[in-house]
Amino acid sequence: xxxxxxFDHGFVTERAKQFRGQVTRxxxxxxxxxxxxxxxxxxxxxxxxxxxxxxxxxxxxxxxSRQLRQLAMIARKWDRGYGHFTTRQNIQFHWxxxxxTPDILDALAEVEMHAIQTxxxxxxxxxxxxxxxxxxxxxxxxxxxxxxLRQWSTIHPEFSFLPxxxxxxxxxxxEDRAAILFHDIGLKIVKGPDGATGFRVYVGGGQGRTxxxxxxxxxxxxxxxxLSYLEAIIRVYNLHGRRDNIYKARIKILVNALGIDEFRRQxxxxxxxxxxxxxxxxxxxFARITAYxxxxxxxxxxxxxxxxxTRRTSDPAFARWLRTNVLPHRVPGxxxxxxxFKEPGKVPGDATAEQMEAVAGLAxxxxxxxxxxxxxxxxxxxxxxxxDLARIYDALIAQRLETANTELITDIIACPGLDYCNLANxxxxxxxxxxxxxFADPARAEAVGPLRLNISGCIxxxxxxxxxxxxxxxxxxxxxxxxxxxxxxxxxxxxEVGDIVGPSFTADAVPDAVEKIVETxxxxxxxxxxxxxxAYRRLGKMPFRTALYGPEVARxxxxxxxxxxx
Numbered sequence: 163x164x165x166x167x168x169f170d171h172g173f174v175t176e177r178a179k180q181f182r183g184q185v186t187r188x189x190x191x192x193x194x195x196x197x198x199x200x201x202x203x204x205x206x207x208x209x210x211x212x213x214x215x216x217x218x219x220x221x222x223x224x225x226x227s228r229q230l231r232q233l234a235m236i237a238r239k240w241d242r243g244y245g246h247f248t249t250r251q252n253i254q255f256h257w258x259x260x261x262x263t264p265d266i267l268d269a270l271a272e273v274e275m276h277a278i279q280t281x282x283x284x285x286x287x288x289x290x291x292x293x294x295x296x297x298x299x300x301x302x303x304x305x306x307x308x309x310x311l312r313q314w315s316t317i318h319p320e321f322s323f324l325p326x327x328x329x330x331x332x333x334x335x336x337e338d339r340a341a342i343l344f345h346d347i348g349l350k351i352v353k354g355p356d357g358a359t360g361f362r363v364y365v366g367g368g369q370g371r372t373x374x375x376x377x378x379x380x381x382x383x384x385x386x387x388x389l390s391y392l393e394a395i396i397r398v399y400n401l402h403g404r405r406d407n408i409y410k411a412r413i414k415i416l417v418n419a420l421g422i423d424e425f426r427r428q429x430x431x432x433x434x435x436x437x438x439x440x441x442x443x444x445x446x447x448f449a450r451i452t453a454y455x456x457x458x459x460x461x462x463x464x465x466x467x468x469x470x471x472t473r474r475t476s477d478p479a480f481a482r483w484l485r486t487n488v489l490p491h492r493v494p495g496x497x498x499x500x501x502x503f504k505e506p507g508k509v510p511g512d513a514t515a516e517q518m519e520a521v522a523g524l525a526x527x528x529x530x531x532x533x534x535x536x537x538x539x540x541x542x543x544x545x546x547x548x549x550d551l552a553r554i555y556d557a558l559i560a561q562r563l564e565t566a567n568t569e570l571i572t573d574i575i576a577c578p579g580l581d582y583c584n585l586a587n588x589x590x591x592x593x594x595x596x597x598x599x600x601f602a603d604p605a606r607a608e609a610v611g612p613l614r615l616n617i618s619g620c621i622x623x624x625x626x627x628x629x630x631x632x633x634x635x636x637x638x639x640x641x642x643x644x645x646x647x648x649x650x651x652x653x654x655x656x657x658e659v660g661d662i663v664g665p666s667f668t669a670d671a672v673p674d675a676v677e678k679i680v681e682t683x684x685x686x687x688x689x690x691x692x693x694x695x696x697a698y699r700r701l702g703k704m705p706f707r708t709a710l711y712g713p714e715v716a717r718x719x720x721x722x723x724x725x726x727x728x
Contacts, residue, residue, distance in 0.1 A: 163224050163532060164309045164454045166274040173316075174271045177278060181205050182264035189261060206277030207263055211584050214258040216266060217280040222290035222308030222332075223251035223535040227522040230533055232273045234518035240266055245518070247503065247511045249575060249626055250329070251289045251535040252280055256582050278316060283324045285315035285396075289331045291339045292536040295455060296544045298492045302351045302359050304334035306452050307388075310443060313451075314389055321396055325403030326411035328396070329368075341537060343367050343376045343657035344629055346413045347395060352382065360384045365395060365425070366417030369623035373659045374414045377422040379429065385448075390441040394433035398425070458530055458545060463495025467549040480555055482604055483566040491545060499529075499543040499554060500536070502565040502573060506598035509591050510576040511539030520561045528554055537626075538575055540568070570607045571615050571680070572598045575626050579619025579636060580643070586619035588636025588643035589669070593617055596673045601680075610680055613694045614653070629653035631695045632679060633660045634672065645672045649679070649706055650698045664707050664716070675710055682709040 166174070181201070188198045195209075202209075206217040218233070225233075233253055237245045240262045241255040248254055258266070270276055280287055288311045295303045311330060315321065321328070331340040334351040342348025348364035361383045367376030383391045395413075402420075404410045417425050474481045489498040501521060504510050513521075521541055525533050528550045534542035546554060558564040567573045574597065577583070579590030594617050601607045616630030620637075627633035633648035644666040651660030667675050680694075682705055687697045698706070707716040 163226060163305075164221075164451065170274070171271075174274070174276045174278075177205070177276065178264065178267035178271050181267055185260060185264050200282070202263075203281040204278070205263075205267065206280035207258070207260075208281065209584075210256065210582050211580075212582065213256065214260055214263070215254055215256045215582070216258045216263060216277055217248070217252050217254045218270060218275060218277050219280050219287045220251050220253060220275075220535050221312045222288055222294070222305050223292050223537075224305060225533040225535065226273075227526045227531050227533070229273045229275055230518050230522040230525070232269060232275070234515040234522070236266055236269060237513075237518065238515040244512050244514045246509075246578065247513060247535055247539045247541070249537045249539065249577075249624065250280075250287050251292075251537055252287055253513075253535070254578075256578065281327075282322075283326050283328075284322050285311075285318065285324075285328045285330065288312055288315070289329075289340055289345075289537060291333045291335055292534040292542045293339060293489070293498055293544060294334065294534075295457065296491050296493075296496075296498055297335050297337075297339075298490050299336040300334050300492070301336070301353060302334045303455050304332040304340075304349075304351060305455050306448075307332050307334075307349065307351070307385075309451050309454070310389070310448070311392075314392075314443075320393075321400065324396070324400055325405050326408070326413075328399075328413070330392075338653075338655045338657075339536075341626070341629065341653035341657075343655075344369055344373075344626070344653055345376065347392065348376050349388075354382050354384070358384070361388055363391065363395075366414040366422070367657075368412055368414040369626060369628045370412070371409055371621045372415065373623070373628040374418060375657045375659065376414075377417060379422065379426050385443075386445070387438065387442055389443055390436050390438040391429075391433055393441050394429045394436060397432050398428045402428075460493045460496060460545070462493060463547060463549070465494050465548065467551075470548060470551055473552050479564075479566070479604075480552065482608060483555055483564060484551065486566040486570065486608065487568045488551065493545075495548055496545055497548050497551060499546050499551070500568040501541040501543065501558065501563050502567055503540050503563070504567055504573050504598065505562055505565045506572050506602035507595055510574050510594050510598075513541075517561045517563060520557065520563070524554055524557055538573060540573070566604055567607055569612045569614070571601045571610050571613045571632075572607050573614075574598060575614070575616040575630070577618050577624035579617075579625075583619060583624075585622060586636065587621075587638040588619050588645065590617045590619040590625055590636060593634065593636075593645065593669060593672050597676050600673050600677055609690075610684065611690065611693055613680075614651075615676070616651075626653065627651075628659045629657070630660060631693075631698070632676060634676075637666060639666065643669050645669065647672075647675060647679070647710075649703060650695060652695050656695075661703055663703055664711055678709045679706055682706050 363380040364376035529543040576594040580586040617634040618625035648660030
């Protein structure tokens with residue numbers, strides 16, 4: 163993984179020192195909250211319902227054991243013993259005291275971490291495929307480009323005060339595991355006509371109040387020209403993006419107002435004016451960064467281990483965990499291990515200090531000292547020997563992290579909601595917990611098959627509800643929490659915004675509604691191989707609407723603009 167150089171160390175340390183002075187002035191009353199707000203947001207510090215929340219950057223989702231242990235220490239010393247992994251591959255601490263924040267930033271700087279650009283109208287933490295460098299379908303490791311983009315975008319003088327926050331994601335594999343089509347800019351590494359790698363570029367994706375799937379703006383951009391092309395995109399956005407209306411300020415609004423053809427024309431015209439050599443990445447710099455991500459020198463090992471096979475036969479729970487949470491590695495004899503932080507009944511994405519320390523220890527002992535954060539709010543050990551899987555599983559049991567549910571209905575993405583966030587209209591966590599309890603039987607969840615269920619506590623969609631196969635949005639209806647359900651969304655290569663199925667539900671009715679949706683799917687799917695989203699796209703919403711509301715209500719609520727059904 164990348165190691166900070168002298169510049170990185172100096173920059174992060176000085177930034178922490180600078181913020182210490184700003185906090186001192188705020189505590190002394192020399193800065194008002196209005197004056198302090200833009201300063202704290204530049205360092206990832208939010209003021210939420212009950213306390214300050216600090217969001218810490220985990221660039222392209224990569225952590226070392228030392229870094230994860232430091233996060234555990236922060237959770238124990240300055241929070242309430244846990245952190246919350248987010249859909250941007252970051253971690254948040256929700257119970258921070260303002261006077262402690264300078265010490266937290268110093269502690270982060272000790273392990274090459276920071277909270278810079280995790281908030282504000284700037285380019286946020288760049289996310290990537292959590293299986294980068296080890297996936298069997300990968301063309302090229304996207305972590306290299308995640309680091310290039312981190313260095314390019316950090317306090318970029320032209321892009322530090324954009325019309326609105328800006329999010330990039332990059333994948334280098336055939337399968338999109340980074341949800342690039344729901345980003346302001348999504349990048350997919352592809353092969354060009356001559357076999358050289360470059361980028362297919364997508365623009366204008368996003369969720370929130372007006373969700374859009376991104377448009378393809380460029381079929382192939384050579385890697386040597388990527389940064390100048392991205393700079394042209396963001397310059398056009400910075401020039402024309404709305405600054406008078408926060409709800410219409412994202413690039414997705416501009417792209418869809420102009421149309422992708424006109425937006426592309428303006429980008430290409432801007433690109434032609436740039437002094438590309440001063441912007442694009444020199445080949446020697448690309449080689450320098452690439453060297454940090456050289457593949458591990460792994461010798462192929464047997465793909466079957468007798469001890470693992472014996473345990474698989476005798477232990478059904480272990481066998482299920484192997485089926486759901488363990489994936490093939492590009493080197494024979496190794497595997498990718500997903501560690502679920504979605505034990506039914508617990509808060510999705512929350513990790514205790516003890517759990518973080520345990521995963522750090524597993525990475526050191528069995529995982530080549532590397533951990534990944536997925537945007538599904540879980541952790542990944544990207545490279546473990548198949549022969550070590552039983553030992554890893556047993557260690558996870560001790561921390562209650564053995565839940566076998568990757569990509570299943572209990573692997574719920576959920577934002578903190580009204581329990582923490584002052585923007586939320588409704589709670590997310592209790593709803594997610596109740597739904598997970600309904601499907602807590604792992605055999606039942608596995609029988610349902612792959613199904614993404616996402617929940618957000620407000621229209622900002624931090625829980626990615628638009629992209630859920632089943633999406634749930636908390637709304638305020640005359641002072642009461644209600645929940646709107648969408649069906650058929652997907653964050654993958656078949657990206658689609660879910661359809662609103664009908665009128666909203668009260669909190670206590672949501673788990674029953676989800677059960678009815680699932681039972682309808684099970685009754686109508688062609689066979690066990692037909693996934694929920696495939697079945698929904700074949701059947702349409704009417705069978706599910708009828709199951710939820712009855713035939714008469716289903717017919718009546720089928721008319722008109724569904725977005726009004728709250």
